[in-house]
Amino acid sequence: MDKFSSNREYLKNIIDNIPQKPGCYQYFDENNKLIYVGKAKNLKKRVSSYFNKIQDNVKTRILVNKIRDIKYIVVDTEEDTFLLENNLIKQFKPRYNIMLKDDKTYPSIVVKNEYFPRIFKTRKILKDGSQYFGPYTSVLSIKALLETIHKLYPIRTCNLRLTPESIAQGKFKVCLEYHIKRCAGPCEGLQSLDDYNKNVSEIKEILKGNISILSKTLYEEMQNLSAELKFEEAQVVKNKYELIENFKNKTTVVSNINYNIDVFNAIDDENSFYINYLHLNNGAITQAYTFEYKKKLNESKEELLGMGIIEMRERFKSNSKETVVPYYPDINLSNTTFTIPQKGDKMKLLNLSLQNVKQYKIDKLKRSDSLNPEQKNTRILKTMQKDLNLKDLPIHIECFDNSNTQGTNPVSACVVFKMAKPSKKDYRHFNVKTVEGPNDFATMAEVIYRRYHRLLEEGSPLPQLIVVDGGKGQLSVACKVLKELDLYGKIAIIGIAEKLEEIYYPEDSIPLYLDKNSETLKVIQHLRDEAHRFGITFHRNKRSKGQVTSELDKIKGIGAETKKALLKHYKSIKRMKESDIQELESVVGKHRAKLIFDYFSTRPHKI
Incomplete structure (x- = not known):
């Protein structure tokens, strides 16, 4: 395989396992230089679109031909992808973004640090003691919010340089805003500073996302207008209400508090330790990197996290004075302090780091499984052996399900899985011979006996695990048959109750509940569903054939x-x-x- 084909296979493997989540993707060239940053509400769909069709745009075709590696950062919301993309482009100035992106900063709302503070929209972040909220991706939302705030609170909109001295000297006169009740006239001393600042404090709470008071006021106004049949005015208020409700979603990837910090989070498994690193510069994520340590000795998680912190700070030349971590690492660094947050912005960043390190582990496992399916199946079987506490690796599994219609045409199905995959050539149907009427227990006893009595007579391989579709009753009669055949204890057997996914063991009344996302439960559910499908199909065919035959x-x-x-x-x-x-x-x-x-x-x- 030539170098080009090898790289295409490498990229295809990455794309096949990219999650369908919002985030930013990064393309790197053969020198590992970042050449493009993009955003997507569905990373997999967006990145795939570059490679599954011929691009009409010449520049895009050139970009795709230069891609040698793909990395991505997952975030919580689509709004976060806009902000993260903006940060990364400004930080790294990728070649193929320069001609497509301007240097626009997303707007924020500022509460100015001044006597009788003004509140307005801005794109400039100044270190003058003012308080900033945002940034936000929707200018319309900011406009609606500020307009509604100014209706509810008499906050000045003028640019006058108010001071106690200038007000006392009577240098200013009230304007139209005062006369239409949109301002209380602080410029003439008609409103006290305490009264004004009380309004500012409530507005700050709204800007922090605590907008229930504002939402309630708008909702009541909308209802009153509707009751008065003023539907056009009610629609205008409704639009404002919906825009302001969007402010409840606060961004994770940018904060106007000027954080210059490192964030680390980590998870591990039996053989590896995974670490995610985020770097924030002036409150914005400008670096994200996830990597893996192979465990060699009995290293503690604190020791491995400490090694990762030192390596990342050295590699990316970080001099952050604060490092956010999930637990204290086993290192002492004089040039940074460690913080374990419990809530707030830093806790959100720690959770975002955890989300990315978990995604890295999942994607790495998927890529490994796609390259080596046998290794994947062996891993799943080992997981099943551990989860179900089995003596042997369940390479060969058989599952039984019974079908009948009010006792007529009773049949049973046996499906076979080998290496955690269906082996359809080994599936078997059973026409129930000795049971009359709807007797599920007797049917299960007959088919279990017939199946394993025949395997013993033929000297055919026996399964390592039997799964009975049913609860304690079906499992009990199946165990009784295995005892008659002298197979009880030699073959593991479990029963699965359909409603609650309860797994029963012989002679144990307390069921086992597996995690609903576990691979073991998914295999067992697949077994049961296959047995049900196979049995129902056979039963339907038999019933139809019986009806046709009896008539003619x-x-x-x-x-x-x-x-x-x-x-x-x-x-x-x-x-x-x-x-x-x-x-x-x-x-x-x-x-x-x-x-x-x-x-x-x-x-x-x-x-």
């Missing part, structure tokens, strides 16, 4: 070949009954057509 067998002079010809032509007994004698004659001849027509003419038209 009652007509004297109609043999097997005639029945075959009739069913091929008519497809059903119903259509055959509704046919006229001329059509019947064209299918089976005059004599047989008369026999059939006379028979159905004396019977009610009901199948």
Whole structure:
């Protein structure tokens, strides 16, 4: 395989396992240089679109040809992808983003650090002691929020440089805003600073996301206008209400508190330790990197996290004075302090780091499984052996399910999984012979006996695990049969109750509950669903065949070949009954057509 083909396979493997989550993707060239940053509400769909079709744009085709590696950062919301993309482009200035992106900063809302503070939208973040909220991706939302705030609170909108001295000297006069009740006139000393700042404090709470008061006010206004049949005015208020509700979603990837910090989070498994690193510069994520340590000795998680912190700070030349961690690492660094947050922005960043390190582990496992399916199946079987506390690796599993209709046509199905995958050539049907009426326990006993008595007679391989679709009753009768065959204890057996996914063991009344996302439970559910599907299909076919056969067998002079010809032509007994004698004659001849027509003419038209 040439170098180009090898790289395409490498990229395809990454793309196949990218999650369908919002985030930012990064493309790197052969020198491991970042050449493009993009955002997506569905990473997998967006990244795949670059490679599964011929690009019309020449620049895009050139970009795709230069891609040698793909990395990505997952976030919580689509809004976060806009902000993260903006940060990364400004930080790294990728070649193929420069001509497509401007240097626009997303807007924030500022509460100015001044006498009688002003509150307005801005794109400039100044270190003047003012308080900033945002940034936000929707200018319309900011406009609606500020407009509503100014209606509810008499906050000044002028640019006058108010000071106690200038107000006392009477340098300013109230404007139109005062006369229309949108301002309380602090410029003439008509409103006290304490009263003004009380309003500012409530506005800050709204900007922090505590907008229940504001939402409630708008909602009541909307209802009142609707009651007065002022629907157009009510619609305007409704639009504002919906825009302001969007402010409840606070971004994780950018904060206007000027954080310059490192964030680390980690998870591990039996053989590896995974670490995610985020770096924030001026409150914005500008670096994200996830990596893995292979465990060699009995290293503690604190020791491995400490090693990762030192390596990342050195690699990315970080001099952050604060490092956010999930637990204290086993190192002492004089140039940074460690913080374990319990809530707030830093806790959200720690959770975002955890989300990314978990995604890295999942994606690495998926890539490994796709390259080596046998290794994946062996891993799943080892997980099953551990979860179900089995003596042997369940390479060969068999599952049984019974089907009947009010006791008629009882059948049973046995499906076989080998290496955690269906082995359909080994599936078996059973026509139940010794049971009359709806007796699920007796049916299970018969098919278990027939299956394993035959395997013993033939000297065929026995399974390592038997799964019975049913609760304690079905499991109990199956165990009794295994004892008769001297197989009890030699083959593991469990029962699965359908409603609550309870797993029962022999002689144990307390069920096992597996994690609903566990691979073990998924395999068992797949087994049960296959057995149910296979049994139902066989039962339906048998029932249909029985109905057709019983109808035509009652007509004297109609043999097997005639029945075959009739069913091929008519497809059903119903259509055959509704046919006229001329059509019947064209299918089976005059004599047989008369026999059939006379028979159905004396019977009610009901199948």
